Amino acid sequence: MEVLKTAFDFSDFPRIDIWVASAVAVALLVFPTLPHSSFAMATMIQFLMFSVYGMGWNTIGGYGGQVDLGKAQYVGIGAYTTAVMMIRWDVPFWFSLPIGMGLAVGWSFIIGYPLFRLRGHYFAIATIATSLVLKDVFESWSFIGGARGLKIPLKGEMPNFLYVQFREDYYYYYIMLGFFFIGLFYINWFRHSRMGFQLRSIKDNEEVARSLGIDSHWAKIKAYAVATAFVAAVGSFHACYNFNIEPEDVMSLDLSVLIALMAMLGGAGSLFGPIIGAAILVPMKNYLGAWFGARAGLAGLDLIIYATIIMLIAAFEPRGIWGLITRLRERRSN
Amino acid sequence: MALLKVKSLDMTFGGLHANRDISFEVADGELLGLIGPNGAGKSTLFNCMAGLHAPTSGEIYFRDRNVTCLKPYQMARLGLARTFQVYVATGDLNVLENVMVGSFLRTRSRVKAKAKAEGLLEKMGLAGLERARVANLPVAAQKRVVMATALATDPVLLLLDEVAAGLNPSEIEQMMEVIRWVHGDLRITVILIEHVMELVMNLSRRVLVLDSGRLIAEGEPKQIVRRPEVIKAYLGERYVSEHFVGAS
Amino acid sequence: MEDLFIQITKAVVAGLMMGLVFGLVALGLTIIFGVMDIVNFAHGEFLMIGMYAGLLTATTFHVDPLVGLPVAAGVGIFLGLACYHGLVRFLLKGPMVAQLFGTFGLMLFLRNVALMIMGAEPRSLHQGILVGKSFILGPGIVIELTKLAAGVLSLAAFAGTWWLLNRTKIGKALTATALDGQAARYMGIPTEKMNAFAWALGGATVSVAGALMVNFWPVDPNVGLLFTMIAFATVALGGFGSVPGAALAGLIVGMMINIAPMWDACVNCLGIESLKGGGMHQFKYSFVYLAYFLIMVFRPRGLFGWKY
Numbered sequence: 066m067e068v069l070k071t072a073f074d075f076s077d078f079p080r081i082d083i084w085v086a087s088a089v090a091v092a093l094l095v096f097p098t099l100p101h102s103s104f105a106m107a108t109m110i111q112f113l114m115f116s117v118y119g120m121g122w123n124t125i126g127g128y129g130g131q132v133d134l135g136k137a138q139y140v141g142i143g144a145y146t147t148a149v150m151m152i153r154w155d156v157p158f159w160f161s162l163p164i165g166m167g168l169a170v171g172w173s174f175i176i177g178y179p180l181f182r183l184r185g186h187y188f189a190i191a192t193i194a195t196s197l198v199l200k201d202v203f204e205s206w207s208f209i210g211g212a213r214g215l216k217i218p219l220k221g222e223m224p225n226f227l228y229v230q231f232r233e234d235y236y237y238y239y240i241m242l243g244f245f246f247i248g249l250f251y252i253n254w255f256r257h258s259r260m261g262f263q264l265r266s267i268k269d270n271e272e273v274a275r276s277l278g279i280d281s282h283w284a285k286i287k288a289y290a291v292a293t294a295f296v297a298a299v300g301s302f303h304a305c306y307n308f309n310i311e312p313e314d315v316m317s318l319d320l321s322v323l324i325a326l327m328a329m330l331g332g333a334g335s336l337f338g339p340i341i342g343a344a345i346l347v348p349m350k351n352y353l354g355a356w357f358g359a360r361a362g363l364a365g366l367d368l369i370i371y372a373t374i375i376m377l378i379a380a381f382e383p384r385g386i387w388g389l390i391t392r393l394r395e396r397r398s399n
Numbered sequence: 400m401a402l403l404k405v406k407s408l409d410m411t412f413g414g415l416h417a418n419r420d421i422s423f424e425v426a427d428g429e430l431l432g433l434i435g436p437n438g439a440g441k442s443t444l445f446n447c448m449a450g451l452h453a454p455t456s457g458e459i460y461f462r463d464r465n466v467t468c469l470k471p472y473q474m475a476r477l478g479l480a481r482t483f484q485v486y487v488a489t490g491d492l493n494v495l496e497n498v499m500v501g502s503f504l505r506t507r508s509r510v511k512a513k514a515k516a517e518g519l520l521e522k523m524g525l526a527g528l529e530r531a532r533v534a535n536l537p538v539a540a541q542k543r544v545v546m547a548t549a550l551a552t553d554p555v556l557l558l559l560d561e562v563a564a565g566l567n568p569s570e571i572e573q574m575m576e577v578i579r580w581v582h583g584d585l586r587i588t589v590i591l592i593e594h595v596m597e598l599v600m601n602l603s604r605r606v607l608v609l610d611s612g613r614l615i616a617e618g619e620p621k622q623i624v625r626r627p628e629v630i631k632a633y634l635g636e637r638y639v640s641e642h643f644v645g646a647s
Numbered sequence: 648m649e650d651l652f653i654q655i656t657k658a659v660v661a662g663l664m665m666g667l668v669f670g671l672v673a674l675g676l677t678i679i680f681g682v683m684d685i686v687n688f689a690h691g692e693f694l695m696i697g698m699y700a701g702l703l704t705a706t707t708f709h710v711d712p713l714v715g716l717p718v719a720a721g722v723g724i725f726l727g728l729a730c731y732h733g734l735v736r737f738l739l740k741g742p743m744v745a746q747l748f749g750t751f752g753l754m755l756f757l758r759n760v761a762l763m764i765m766g767a768e769p770r771s772l773h774q775g776i777l778v779g780k781s782f783i784l785g786p787g788i789v790i791e792l793t794k795l796a797a798g799v800l801s802l803a804a805f806a807g808t809w810w811l812l813n814r815t816k817i818g819k820a821l822t823a824t825a826l827d828g829q830a831a832r833y834m835g836i837p838t839e840k841m842n843a844f845a846w847a848l849g850g851a852t853v854s855v856a857g858a859l860m861v862n863f864w865p866v867d868p869n870v871g872l873l874f875t876m877i878a879f880a881t882v883a884l885g886g887f888g889s890v891p892g893a894a895l896a897g898l899i900v901g902m903m904i905n906i907a908p909m910w911d912a913c914v915n916c917l918g919i920e921s922l923k924g925g926g927m928h929q930f931k932y933s934f935v936y937l938a939y940f941l942i943m944v945f946r947p948r949g950l951f952g953w954k955y
Contacts, residue, residue, distance in 0.1 A: 183947070185743050190883075278475030278476050380737035
């Protein structure tokens, strides 16, 4: 019971934040009923996906302070588990989802144990290394289709809730919205929980944290597993949404970076940060890409703008947008 | 009953022999002072007891368990808490949250952890500062936050690392009160490393003196300061030979 | 048997030559790290730009690619300085997370600018005085002159850098800053200028390495990441901050990447049909990433590192 109370405890935010968040939540709930283009809908679904990706990343990357640039490998595990189980053994999404998460988390414990002996940029590079290795393995594994990937066939009539296959996007939207809210409340609980406090203490000063009884190595591994679970869940969804997965899509370094980037832009280590980051970057990417891509030869421009934003944020406000807001508020109250 | 036993502890770092053959016991409920000139090896001994380094040789027993090679977090779980000298707070956790990290050791419940932390802060005279950033507080308050955090872990033995450093006389008085409260009311065994003689001498019933890695004297504060070897350690050979007739 | 010996020797020599180039690639990264503890994710992009510099010089002015080398060096110096003054200078003030992301942003930026200007098509350069010729090391052991030259010139660049760092005043100042930044500052060595110098040097060496490969490695804007990862693995193996470490580690990594042809040679010779196939080839870079991981977990200091 206390868990639920904590999950809904937003009391440390100023009133206005709660109003804004509530307004946004309502807007998200009613969005599909408003007139919208299919492009907008796709963008919204992507926004939700990246929000959840980012929220997961935030546990280890934000609260934990360890920048993880290899999350895509777990997206892949989630996606492929669902896809393979659906294709070969007719397993419905709702069963393959926890199995995929379980496999991903299991793998995360295996590499997490040696991985967390590293810190800082060495850790970051190691996460890239492991992700690239797994991607290579998947690309050579014929059982799961190798580099060509897998096409997921229709399993009967749509709308199909068992296998999560729909013609209309709004079904997908609401499922992802469900994930979104579950994720949000989970992270709210997390940051108030023992694990959350321990992680933040480790991030502040690891030696002091250890002297207070925290097994820092294990705490980081646990947070990493949480992040993995989030990311794998969205990966499973991705397989059903896209009907088509390949390693280059779901396991690329670009994806890992985007996930980390959105969380960092919005504010790593804050509850709403990853959501803000996704809210800015996903539409930007899609609309810029569409607008500029239409004029041939400027295809890479959206990424250039992205990259410039990253550099500016890194140089001047590493705590992201939320950090900026907090800083301005503190200055105003002083 | 001996709460802590140190037997023939030796600690070498590369070429530096920081602790040589140190043996002593700490009884349950004691308030022990650890003094010695700079470089004597006090911090190293402290860190070995706290689990930060595994001694090169020798053994440490805590509550009759061999804890020689245990890590700091394991020591904390067994009931040994310590304070840190220079605490660099990067500003993510406020005062209350800092103390809560300590109380989370003994409970999973956020409500209980918060209550315990708030209670401790009040007893330490820091009520009202819960939301402040540790870095913004004056030194004396910072030290009390650090102590509260350590106390939140419900220790049986508390190691205090130069808690009086940088405090003015009235703050030292207040700190002494706090330590008396911890020792007397909370019944926690305390070991203090100190340079501020006033604090050590007034609080401790027993004092250990270290010099150049060795334990050179042990006894009551008033008697310890008269011992030639202790004076020699602090003030040098010449002082002793000049001021002590017949000392050997 | 003799055939096996020849095959293996060929693979070993090729591996060593590539290894020298990798060493040169890693050199810049390790210098920058040694001097200011920052890890440059855009390192591979510098190499890519060096490749284009070499390629474009050769094709535009119809000269031999060897002429592209000093051009690449110049471009590298300019690029290093620009990045330092434009970005890195600010990153150094921030937390490590920021530095990571800053150089990552730089990587994305450079890669996509190149993509926009050059297009995604890989280009090769098959002209030049060295192309098509081979050097005969022994009976049947033939090595392409382009690769040999790349290796030898890398060695020369290494020697030049070593000379610069140890025998010139400014080089020694740089080494001093790397060893102990504060002490160097007390001695009057201007840290800002040393940082900039490190970036210029790092940029120059890796650009030259890129230009050296133009004759045998297809040039495209996406080639950077692979080399960044190889450079990291090399630097980790050699020890962060160590120049001789980078050289030795480069050789080892070069050999590691060439395990595939060696494996094939053994397998062919011994006639083990079942082990033939693409496996080793596909995973050759994975070996490198795996090696990085294992080194960092079990021996983070690498071979000669003093900075971990």
